[in-house]
Amino acid sequence: MVGGLGDEPDVASPEVLLCRVCAMPGGADDRHPGATRDDAQTCVVEVEHVTVEPALEARNLHKVFGRNPKDAVRRLKAGATRSDVADAGTAAVIDASFTVQRGEIFVIMGLSGSGKSTIIRMLNGLNEPTAGDVLVQGRSVGDASPKELRDIRRSSISMVFQHFALLPHRTVLDNAAYALEIQGVGRDERRRRAQEILAKVGLGDRAEAMPDELSGGMRQRVGLARALTAGTDILLMDEAFSALDPLIRREMQEQLVELQRELGRTIIFITHDLNEAMFLGDRIAVMRDGRIVQNGTPEEILTDPANDYVAQFVQDVDRARVLTAGAVMAPAAATTPVSAGVRGALRVMRDLQVGSVAVLENRRYIGAVTDRAVVRAVKAGTSDLRSIVSSAQPVVGPDDPLTDVVERSVESPIPIAVVDDSGRLLGTIPRVTLLAALGNVDPQTTEIPIIEAPVTVPEAEFAQTLAAVGESAAVGEPVGAGASAAPATRASTRATNADATNADAPTQRTAAAATVAAVPAASVTEGGV
Numbered sequence: 001m002v003g004g005l006g007d008e009p010d011v012a013s014p015e016v017l018l019c020r021v022c023a024m025p026g027g028a029d030d031r032h033p034g035a036t037r038d039d040a041q042t043c044v045v046e047v048e049h050v051t052v053e054p055a056l057e058a059r060n061l062h063k064v065f066g067r068n069p070k071d072a073v074r075r076l077k078a079g080a081t082r083s084d085v086a087d088a089g090t091a092a093v094i095d096a097s098f099t100v101q102r103g104e105i106f107v108i109m110g111l112s113g114s115g116k117s118t119i120i121r122m123l124n125g126l127n128e129p130t131a132g133d134v135l136v137q138g139r140s141v142g143d144a145s146p147k148e149l150r151d152i153r154r155s156s157i158s159m160v161f162q163h164f165a166l167l168p169h170r171t172v173l174d175n176a177a178y179a180l181e182i183q184g185v186g187r188d189e190r191r192r193r194a195q196e197i198l199a200k201v202g203l204g205d206r207a208e209a210m211p212d213e214l215s216g217g218m219r220q221r222v223g224l225a226r227a228l229t230a231g232t233d234i235l236l237m238d239e240a241f242s243a244l245d246p247l248i249r250r251e252m253q254e255q256l257v258e259l260q261r262e263l264g265r266t267i268i269f270i271t272h273d274l275n276e277a278m279f280l281g282d283r284i285a286v287m288r289d290g291r292i293v294q295n296g297t298p299e300e301i302l303t304d305p306a307n308d309y310v311a312q313f314v315q316d317v318d319r320a321r322v323l324t325a326g327a328v329m330a331p332a333a334a335t336t337p338v339s340a341g342v343r344g345a346l347r348v349m350r351d352l353q354v355g356s357v358a359v360l361e362n363r364r365y366i367g368a369v370t371d372r373a374v375v376r377a378v379k380a381g382t383s384d385l386r387s388i389v390s391s392a393q394p395v396v397g398p399d400d401p402l403t404d405v406v407e408r409s410v411e412s413p414i415p416i417a418v419v420d421d422s423g424r425l426l427g428t429i430p431r432v433t434l435l436a437a438l439g440n441v442d443p444q445t446t447e448i449p450i451i452e453a454p455v456t457v458p459e460a461e462f463a464q465t466l467a468a469v470g471e472s473a474a475v476g477e478p479v480g481a482g483a484s485a486a487p488a489t490r491a492s493t494r495a496t497n498a499d500a501t502n503a504d505a506p507t508q509r510t511a512a513a514a515t516v517a518a519v520p521a522a523s524v525t526e527g528g529v
């Protein structure tokens with residue numbers, strides 16, 4: 001079937017859109033990542049529905065421990081809760097369905113007792129579901145014979161445990177090579193492959209050490225190396241970093257993300273720590289009392305929690321680490337081509353009532369100018385805008401976390417520019433937008449706290465400076481009208497945030513854009529581009 005990249009993927013089947021030319025997955029409403037508009041034209045013609053088997057699917061999984069599991073499931077399916085069926089058994093998992101795509105980090109997050117471990121044990125066949133099924137790369141675990149199950153475990157799924165489970169009398173290298181030994185790979189070959197993976201996890205020089213000579217973090221790295229060496233596509237990680245102290249844990253999280261990018265494995269990670277979930281997960285399933293109460297991207301869960309329970313959970317999340325520049329940026333309102341010169345920049349500032357403007361050359365961002373610098377240059381008779389552009393203005397990429405944006409924002413009062421790989425300006429992040437995003441401003445709040453005074457010249461000076469060099473006032477306004485109108489706009493530090501968490505926003509990016517759109521006055525106060 002031929003379709004466009006804009007077609008909605010069929011939710012019921014595991015179909016995704018692939019470009020037949022480049023084999024890249026298509027987005028829901030755009031070209032594939034990294035493609036140019038021209039590519040998109042080709043792709044829209046060439047794409048077709050191609051069935052790509054997900055790495056793993058859980059279908060209506062139930063697990064009840066106790067006297068009468070089948071009866072409990074029947075009642076659960078009719079809407080009963082965990083406590084309703086307590087007389088029949090413990091409903092550890094209730095109707096859990098999710099799909100994990102290849103190369104994805106999928107996190108299952110929930111408090112103790114919510115059912116995470118039971119789910120993961122059903123995924124690799126250690127626990128038999130009371131109802132429902134698991135498909136690993138399209139193969140049903142429920143229908144598998146014991147031999148097939150062993151084969152699935154050996155070839156498709158490996159597991160990393162919280163407590164390392166290393167063999168104490170074997171060296172690090174032999175531990176890392178263990179899965180290959182089980183698979184019957186020859187000694188030299190398995191040691192070579194294990195050594196390669198040990199180098200990737202930073203233990204290349206500890207291959208001959210014994211496990212008890214290593215720190216906890218190092219031992220967990222060996223556990224990870226062992227799972228990676230096995231070469232299976234899917235890694236199940238059950239609270240794998242929970243026993244590590246916070247700094248090492250952070251390091252391991254970062255390394256896991258890097259390894260995943262490099263090796264492209266599919267990872268299903270269990271944790272009770274939402275910050276960890278948010279940092280690692282491409283998608284997160286939040287569990288409560290045996291049920292998945294929300295399944296979404298970290299940004300979706302943060303900006304659009306499904307219920308009060310999730311909302312309460314996300315209150316304490318380190319937003320700076322989860323949200324990205326692209327998710328909170330605003331469209332760049334004030335831009336000028338460098339060819340427009342200093343006067344052109346000043347006109348933009350006067351008309352838009354902003355204190356700085358982004359300067360573009362061939363649609364690429366080359367820096368920003370402030371109102372002060374522009375007024376000074378006009379008075380000095382300078383016309384070349386390039387000569388006053390501050391190229392030292394910080395820029396970030398759309399995928400950079402807000403932690404990076406915060407650092408840059410300290411360096412400059414001018415809104416941070418968000419640029420793509422080719423230097424094109426995608427948007428800007430005024431400081432007030434940053435504060436609103438980091439502060440999880442309550443949707444009921446109608447005021448954003450006062451921020452530091454912006455560096456701007458008095459309003460009247462724009463008009464006077466332009467008038468002095470023979471420029472007329474803005475269309476339809478007498479000279480100085482901007483000045484008199486300005487204080488209402490520029491001096492205001494108030495910003496309504498009513499739209500910030502619009503529950504109907506179709507995507508989290510749109511929701512984030514709404515946050516931004518809701519603070520125009522304050523961004524102007526910033527001298528906002």
Ligand SMILES: Nc1ncnc2c1ncn2[C@@H]1O[C@H](COP(=O)(O)OP(=O)(O)OP(=O)(O)O)[C@@H](O)[C@H]1O
Nearest residue numbers: 065090092110111112113114115116117118119272
């Ligand atoms: N073998 C079992 N027999 C009886 N009940 C069980 C068994 N395994 C788990 N349970 C119960 O099922 C529920 C879910 O347990 P599970 O271990 O899956 O939760 P969890 O989210 O992984 O918790 P934790 O983070 O503490 O490991 C709990 O009430 C638990 O007591």
